Amino acid sequence: MEITLQVNGVSRAVDVDPRMSLLDLLRERLGLIGAKKGCDHGQCGACTVLIDGRRANSCLALAVAVDGLEITTVEGLAEGDDLHPLQAAFIEHDAFQCGYCTPGQLCSAVGMLGEPGPSAVTGDITLDPDLTPEEIRERMSGNLCRCGAYVNIVSAIAEVAP
Template sequence: MEVTLQVNGTRRTVDVDPRVSLLDLLRERLGLTGSKKGCDHGQCGACTVLIDGRRANACLALAVAQDGSDITTVEGLADGDRPHPLQAAFVEHDAFQCGYCTPGQLCSAAGMLAEGGPSAITDDLATDPALTAEEIRERMSGNLCRCGAYPNIVTAIVEVAR
């Protein structure tokens, strides 16, 4: 099937098998290897991308279902040679060790910062809570880091959230 996507600001039209995941399309057909294949079951978040501005596990999204969507991968977060504020904060706060989860963490954090609204731990559901470290940990809970760099990841996101 023919699928047309806006990927990191560039319109891409490709023929894909209807069973191909968005992750496999990005990595194997479009050469965008930033998004990682971790568990391939939607449990680790290493493949997180933004689909129409909302974070999603690319390993669970069928490519054909994204026809006409705007996809942002970690490669598309930067503004030319200028890194995204989250990317700069991750470097500044040493928010990665092996780096395997970092692309998914960055895309998830970018989507989370744009989302707003209450989370599962928000006391007052009628308000948009401050993004405290506790709120950020809850909202980022779908992205795992086997190295345990969570404290620095949260610190980097808190800095950008301000």
């Protein structure tokens, strides 16, 4: 079936099998290999992309379900040669080791910074808390780093957080 979606600001019309995941469409059909297939079960976050500005595990999203939507991958975060502020902060804080999870971490962090409200670590849910290291860790808990670069990832996000 044919679907049309905006990927990193470019309209793409693609013929897909109704069972194809968004991750497989991005990697195998569109050549956007930033999002990684880590677990293929939505547990590691390596495949995180933004769907209409909200973070999502692309391994769990069917390509046909995003017909007409805006998809942003790690390849679409920078504007030309200008890195996204989070990309620059990840470099400055050495927030990666092997780099496998980094695209998903970056997309998740971009989405997370746009999300309102507290997480489970904030006692009073009526507050819009500052993004403390604890709050950042909770909000990013869906993205695993097998190398254990969490301290630097949190520091990079905290630098960019409003």
